[in-house]
Amino acid sequence: MRTPKTKERVVITGTGIVCPLDNDVEAFWASILSGRSGINRTTIFDASTFPTTFDAEVKNYDFRVHVRRPQLHAAASRGSGFGTGAAAQACRQAGIDIETPEPADGIDRTRMGVYLGAGEGAMDHETFFACIFAGWDPHRQTMASEPCTRLAFTRMTAAYELEQEPNMAAAHVALLAGARGPSRSCLTACAASTQAVGEAMMLIRRGDADVMIAGGAHSMIHPLGVTGFSRLTALSRRNDSIETASRPFSGSRDGFILGEGAAILILESLTSARQRGVPILAELVGYGSSSDAFRVTDMHEEGRGAVQAMRAALADAGLTVQDIDYISTHGTSTQENDSIETLAIKAVFQERSRQVPASSVKSMLGHLIGAAGAAELITCVLAIRDNIVPPTMNLHDPDPKLDLDYVPNVPRKMPVNVVMKESFGFGGQNNVVIVKRFT
Amino acid sequence: MSSTRVVVTGLGAVSPLGLTAPDLWAGLRAGRCGIRRIRAFDPTGFPCELASEVPDYKIQDRIPRTWRKAVKLMCRDIELAVMAAGEAIAASGLITKGIDPEKVNVNPTRMAINVGAGIICCDLAELAPAVAASTAQGQFDIHKWGREGLELITPLWLLKYLPNMLACHIGIIHDIQGPSNTITCGEASAHLAIGEAAQVIARGDADVAVAGAAEAKVNQMLMVRQHLLQRAVATRDGDPETICRPFDAKACGAIFGEGAGMVVLESLDHARARKARILAEVAGIGYSHSLNPVYERLEPDGRGLRFAVEKAIADAQIQPDDLDLVIPHGTAVPEDDLAEARGLEAALGPAAGKVPVWPTKSMLGTTGAASGALDVVAAVRAIVESVIPPAKNFSRLAQGCRLNVVTKHRAGRIGHALCCSYTFGGQTAAVVLRAFEGTT
DSSP states (O other): OOOOSSOOOEEEEEEEEEOSSOSSHHHHHHHHHTTOOOOEEOOSSOOTTSSOOEEBOOOSOOGGGTOSOGGGGTTOOHHHHHHHHHHHHHHHHTTOOOSSSSOOSOOOGGGEEEEEEEOOOOOOHHHHHHHHHHHEETTTTEEOHHHHHHHHHHHOOHHHHHTTSTTHHHHHHHHHHTOOSOEEEEOOGGGHHHHHHHHHHHHHHHTSOSEEEEEEEEEOOSHHHHHHHHHTTOBOOOTTSGGGOOOTTBTTOOOBOBBEEEEEEEEEEHHHHHHHTOOOOEEEEEEEEEEOOSOSSSOOTTOHHHHHHHHHHHHHHTOOGGGOOEEEOOOOSOHHHHHHHHHHHHHHHGGGGGTSOEEOTHHHHOBOGGGHHHHHHHHHHHHHHHTEEOOBTTOOSBOTTOOSOOOBSSOEEOOOOEEEEEEEOTTSEEEEEEEEOOO | OOOOOEEEEEEEEEBTTBSSHHHHHHHHHTTOOOEEEOOSSOOTTSSOOEEEOOOOOOGGGGSOGGGGGGGGGOOHHHHHHHHHHHHHHHHHTOOOTTTOTTSOOSOGGGEEEEEEEOOOOOOHHHHHHHHHHTEETTEEOHHHIIIIIGGGSOTTHHHHHOTTHHHHHHHHHHTOOSOEEEEOOGGGHHHHHHHHHHHHHHTTSOSEEEEEEEEEOOSHHHHHHHHHTTOBOOOTTOOTTTSOOTTBTTOOOBOBBEEEEEEEEEEHHHHHHTTOOOOEEEEEEEEEEOOOSSTTSOOTTOHHHHHHHHHHHHHTTOOGGGOOEEEOOOOSOHHHHHHHHHHHHHHHGGGGGTSEEOOOHHHHOBOGGGHHHHHHHHHHHHHHHTEEOOOTTOSSBOTTOOOEEOOSOEESOOSEEEEEEEOTTOEEEEEEEEOOOSOO
């Protein structure tokens, strides 16, 4: 394999978001700074008898507003539709031409790629359950295949089935932008879109692409998705006070709030961004990935994998903990994550751990699973732009064992030049990226 | 930056031709076919009742004692992946915690893992009691599901079916603590995962990587999907031996199956330092995307595949003439085979008519994400043994294709082999493997 003589610097030239707080980056950021909650009663399906009756849904979204040829994406799953709109916003901000058949932006399409963290589309649960029911013999407790198969062939449709494949979000984005460079999709649970951004950066550094459309798109808000998380007892059950249910690092935290959405960043080699003369929003300087290699059910007790990912990202960036102005935590509002993440930050940051603000915007946004890291990374870019750190909302009863500066309840004006973004996935895949003011 | 060469030092495969990489290679050399009538479930009701399934195995016998309790958290995709990874690591001579915790000879924090995975459909019978409890007069009642059905599902149910669990289980068994990823790009997943893992090593983030893919597609719901997409063979009375015919004039669709393929990749320095047996070198990688509004088909001119192949050849710093073997994706879906042939012809130029092309799916079926991984294992064996077996079920080239599909057993040095793949959705990938030159 060829290895480039010099590493390309990688900058961010566009951002786009579709999420529970808003479907526009500036409005989203204003919501974050005003501490607004994106959490609502579940409307996508009737969850009134579920242990958790609320979530964080995308609202008032129509992908057709964002794209030139909506018929190409008409069958897209919920998550892929979010991804398409977020990508369109990000491309426009970066001056990538998605309006004309022969783009006039000077970007070689074979050198423009896509890397998303994305999950499977929601299955049509009514059809799926009907198929199962058709084949089930409750007395013998056995499944007969044939009735199930026959019903599946009558009720399922090709387009809907295809759109459930997890690589389809990236497929829609590639078609939207005409991207023919490296194209990939990963699914490392809650760490997927941070990983996608990190690996996309590596593709540009290596010289495999000039521009990468990177981020995440995901919705697991469907009966089986909610059931899965509910059975893991991962979801908050605070049905009586839903807007304050997401309370990372508080003593009374009881689980995360399932969200959905998409967040896209345009990553570009500095050479390409300069040639095109587009504004540079920030520079991506570090990436670290690791695995816990511990248990599929729990994080390593001492956050071994999280520590390794943070250290790897710092080493990659050539920075020390003294350089980090703000940590955008994974901060899910589960007992386990918030405790272990705190331990891991302490292990890496040592005496600096109490000085560096570490907040969780999941307190407002909920947990966007595959799209979470990229959505939160956009807040890091904006924190640098505006020199302000977003707060951890709903933090009124601190957990006495958790003693970092979580920026409780109000945003903080302060110089922000370098930010670390952390994401940790179920099963122990950890990813950390570092973003820096471009100078 | 100095150039870090990446080599292959271990192979593992669980395939319709057997439970090990040697079984896979012996089967391919002999032209054996792994396609049979479906055994995983009663296939009555399917237009075609054939699939390529892995022979019976006992998972308990194939994993370390310390991890046997985790078997209940493993769906079939995970089992296949774990078996192939275990074989690849053992074959490489590396000793991980999962091979022998007393004799570990590799630094866990310098090991990476990158596993391609497909969408995993849950076990229907496992959900059935919950569905039945939530169904009244034939109608599913979501209120009953929320109150009663949900409670009947085993608490860790979700973890069994998350695609990233393939990498997580392997990582836990073998104590792999470095970079970890799960590529979910359908049938292109394996080449993308292997390519990314090679780049993780080349950029210095790991010394060793376990890379490949696994998928168990012989599941009613996933098979229905392939039929609805009109990719699967739809004739009832085909002979399993001859039904799958990539690039042949009588090709009539794909047969779906299951498998897992894994390789151990290593920096040349690391492999040399431990005097490992080097099987081949990863010489070049290329990626692109096929832009087709008909998402389930490769674009007719094969351009997205062509770009991936061109980039892999350029990355390897060779000319198309230098290739001695191409293992194409070749599913036997006629439109896709034709598009792939066009893409390869464009990428290889005049060499396209000469380079031997050896499709494997006539014997293995389309094993989803695992397809490309089994092909890489086969390509490495072909390089090591300087042999290309004849293509099975190939007699006359499909109209419009101009490839040199091998019809006779060929012996002779293979300096470079190319594997390529594409998937519904459009991701494409290509990997060039090189015979290892130099001393260990």
